[in-house]
Amino acid sequence: MNVMHSPTTPITGGGSQPDLSKLNSEDKESLVTFRKRKHPMPDQPCECSYEIKEIRGELTRMTSMLEKYVETNQNIINQMQESITEVKTQLTDLKTSNEKAINLIQDNLGEAKAQISEIKSTSISMQIEQNIIKTHVTQLESKITFGKNKLSKLETQVCQKSMLTPSVSSTSQSYINEEMIRELKERNERDKNIIIVGLPEHITSNIAERLSKDEFAVMNVTSAVAIDIPKPTRVFRIGKFIPGKTRRVKICFDAAGPAKQLLRITSTSEITTNNMTYQTCDNYSNLTISKSRLTFFYLNARSIRKLGKFDELKCIIQSISTTIHVILLTETWIANESQAQEFQLPNYTHYYNFRTDKRGGGVSDFVHNNLKHNISESIYLDGNNYLWISLEKYALEVGVIYHPGDTNYKKFVEVYDGQLQQRKRSIVFGDFNIDLLTKENQSKQYKELLNEAGYRLLNKINKKYSTRDSTTRKSILDHVCSNLKNNDFHMAIINSPMTDHKQIYFEMKKFKPAPKIRKKFDAIDYSKLYTSIETAKLDPMNSDYTIFENTIKHHITKCKVTKNKILNLPQDEWIHNEIISEINKRNQLWTELKKQPDNEALKIDFKEKRDYTAKLIQTTKNTFYYKEFIKCTKKPKKMWKIINNLANNKNIEHELASRGHLAATETVVAILENKRPKLYRMTNRFDPRANPSNWIIQVPTSLQSCRIVYTTEYHRRSSGALKSFQVKQPAATTMKTHK
Structure with missing residues (x-):
């Protein structure tokens, strides 16, 4: 059936069919629909589907990355917490x-x-x-x-x-x-005499030979007590000569003064017998030379820079038939570093100290490289040169001093006395411009200074052994003194036209170092422990953790051995004599600045010295530990020792049995981990190098609440690539199982 619709009139717009070509704004909004339109070709994919997939893939990757980031952050936080706990423990220890x-x-x-x-x-x-x-x-x-x-x-x-x-x-x-x-005369004669008891008597039938040996022994004793004692007029034994019996020795002097001086000194101090021999010569081949001695050669050069003088010194050293260990020069007249570098002897190290304000002066030390040596102190102060060298093998410090006669004597005495008091074993050479042959107040004060510091002059106080001869007088201006006791010395005064001062050849008995101390300690034979644990019958299916722990302890005690260790001398730290010397110089400038606060030049010098000392301390420390770390590239034990020293940690004695620490190598740890009950393993096979983060394992509280902590740092200090673990009770009962 056809239904006819009335047409719409264009004028009125009436009718049943609307005119869609002409719509109002309200009608447009009411006619919009939200119905999903169908794809014209449903079998083919949409163009945006690929982009959506890519976006989804990016989102999944980002989420995975975020998860990994969260996990890594969590691990870092855990590590930071562990380090914080370690720091707390260290703080408590401090x-x-x-x-x-x-x-x-x-x-x-x-x-x-x-x-x-x-x-x-x-x-x-x-x-x-x-x-x-x-x-x-x-x-x-x-x-x-x-x-x-x-x-x-x-x-x-x-x-x-x-x-x-x-x-x-x-x-x-x-x-x-x-x-x-008669009684008064006898008393006066007795005042001039002394008697020595216990002096060994030589067994020989020749009376003259016995007397000469007695006179030599008496001179050694008197020179050991006091240097300026004159030679006695008569020395003889009291009583009849009987072989095997020691008689007393009577010594007679011209006056009562020497006898009283000897009695006064021996009543207040101990006698140190030093065998001292003297010689004068003008030919180097005639020198009395002994084997196994420490040898010195001293020369007042009067400008070593003078043409031909250094070459002559080389010839002198070559002409002496023994090795000269230390060559000491005064009045070198070296003015700067470049000039000092010009004077080098083969197989010797040149140490020097020169004037910085005027011409002349200066001292030098040439030390043989066969000796282990270093500079102890080098100062130029108030016109005086002080240079000290340390010989480690002999535990000895050798000083060379130059004191010109025109400087302040009181200041020199103060500095020199302080240097002598600081040193336990030392020997000093130098040109002091103090004549020991005179009885002036300055010479007496100088001798008293040496006696109070525990030093004695080794020069022979006699015109025959003078060190400088002029047309009018003889004098001893070049001195040798030492605080060594019970030593044998030999001194030769050599006449030479090289300078107006004579040369000195000096020998000293060698010092024997103390023997090395050995200590016994318990250690573990790791190869034996490896084979023992490898052959151990442990059932991984057995969940009883005490059996596993007791088996480990049994094998550890079984593989213990006793070893010997040499206790080495303490190593040198970064604080050395150069730093101390710079600090002393800075302090001296500071005291002078306090006396002269308005001296601008002194202020500048003090600031420069202060900054230099601070920088020297920092750079020396950094370079020292840098070198020490470089030495310990493949030595974890030494590296951990350095780290502990830097962190002020305590030195832990690794006595395994007393503290319950069980040490083993990586292979032993791997065997133990693989033989541990499977219920508490993190992986089927354990590799200590693969994943160190899995080395912390907590055992359930039902099995004695034990916690075995594998660490990678604790016992690295006791062996090379050592891993260790410790059995201890947890603070709280924590349960964590790994399937």
């Missing part, structure tokens, strides 16, 4: 060490207070004793006056008797006077 140090200081303060109280009590007792002595002195004076009165009474009585019997009294009086004169 606190405990500081507390111990404070307690020690308090104890020392208590001891110091006790010593002060003892000193006070002794001073009080000394005052009481002095008062007692004063009372005794007054009593003695009263007794002396009483004796004088009695003598006067006796004299009056004798006079009265002489009046009665004149003939008898005259003869008796003359006899008494003769006896008194």
Whole structure:
């Protein structure tokens, strides 16, 4: 059936069919539909599907990356927490060490207070004793006056008797006077003599030979006690010669002074017998040379820069038939570093100290490279040159000093005395411009300074052994002194026209170093431990962890061995003598600056020295530890020792049995991990190098709540590529199982 619709009129717009070509704005919105249109070709994919897949892929990758990032952050946080705990433990250790140090200081303060109280009590007792002595002195004076009165009474009585019997009294009086004169003469003669007991007597039938040997031994003893003692007029033994019996020796002098001086010194100090021999010559081949001695050659050069003088020195060294270990020069007249570098001897190291303000002066040391040596101190101060070299093998410091006569003597004495007091074993050469042959106040003060510092002059105080001869006088201006005791020395004074000063050849007995100390300690034979654990019958299916732990302990104790270790001397740290010397120089400038605060040049010098010293300390420390780390490239034990020193950690003794630490190599750890009960493994096969993060394993609390912690750093300090683990009770019961 057809349905006819009335047409629409274009004018009115009526009718049943709307005109879609002409729509209002309201009609447009009402006619919009949201129905999904079908794809004209459903079998073919849409163009945007590839982009959607790519977006989805990117999203999955980003999510995976974010997950990995979260995991890595979590691992880093865990590591940071572990390091924080380690730092906390180290801080607690530091606190405990500081507390111990404070307690020690308090104890020392208590001891110091006790010593002060003892000193006070002794001073009080000394005052009481002095008062007692004063009372005794007054009593003695009263007794002396009483004796004088009695003598006067006796004299009056004798006079009265002489009046009665004149003939008898005259003869008796003359006899008494003769006896008194004889007694006084004998007393004066006895004051000039001393007796030595215990001096070895040589067994020989020749009387002259015995006397000469006795005189030589007596001279050694007297020179050891006091250097300026003259030669005795007579030396002889008391009593009859009997082989095997030592007689006393009587020594006679011209005057009573030497005998009193010897008795005074020996009553207050110990005698150190030093065998000292002397020689004068003008030919180097005539030098008395002994084997196994430390040799020195000293020369006042009077400008080594003068043409031909250094070549002559080379010839002198070559002409001496033994190796000269140390060559010492004064008055080198070197003015700067470049000039000093010009003077080098083959197989010697040149140390020098020169003037910086005027011409002349300067000292040098040429040390043979067969000796281990380094510079100890080098100072130029107030016109004086001081240079000290340390010989490590002999535990000896060798000094060379130049003191011109026109500088301040008091300042020189202060500095020189401080240097002598600092050194335990030393020998000093130098031109001091102090004549030991004179009895001037300066010479006496100089000798007293050496005696108070524990040094003695080794020069022979005799014009025959003078070190400088002029047309008018002989003098000893070049000195050798030492604080060594019980040593053998030989000194030769060599006449030469090279300079106006004579040369000195000096020998010293070698110093034997102390023997090395050996210590026994327990260690583990890791190869034996490896084979022992490899053959151990452990059932991985057995979940009893105590069996596994006891088996490990049994094999550790079974493979222990005893070893010997040489305790080496402590190694040199980065703080050395150069730094100390620079600090001392800075302090000296500081004291001078306090005295002269308005001196601008001194301020600049002090600031430069202060900055240089600070920089020197920092750079020396950095270079020292850098070199030490380079040395320990494949030595983890030494590297961990350096790290502990830097971190101020305690040195841990690796006594495995006492502390429960079980040490093994990587292979042993791998075997143990593979033989551990499978219930607590993280992987089927254990590789210690593959995944170190899996080395922390916690065991359930039902099996004794043990926690075995494998560490990669604790026992690396005790062996090369060592891994270790420790059995200990956990702080809280934690359970973590790995399938």
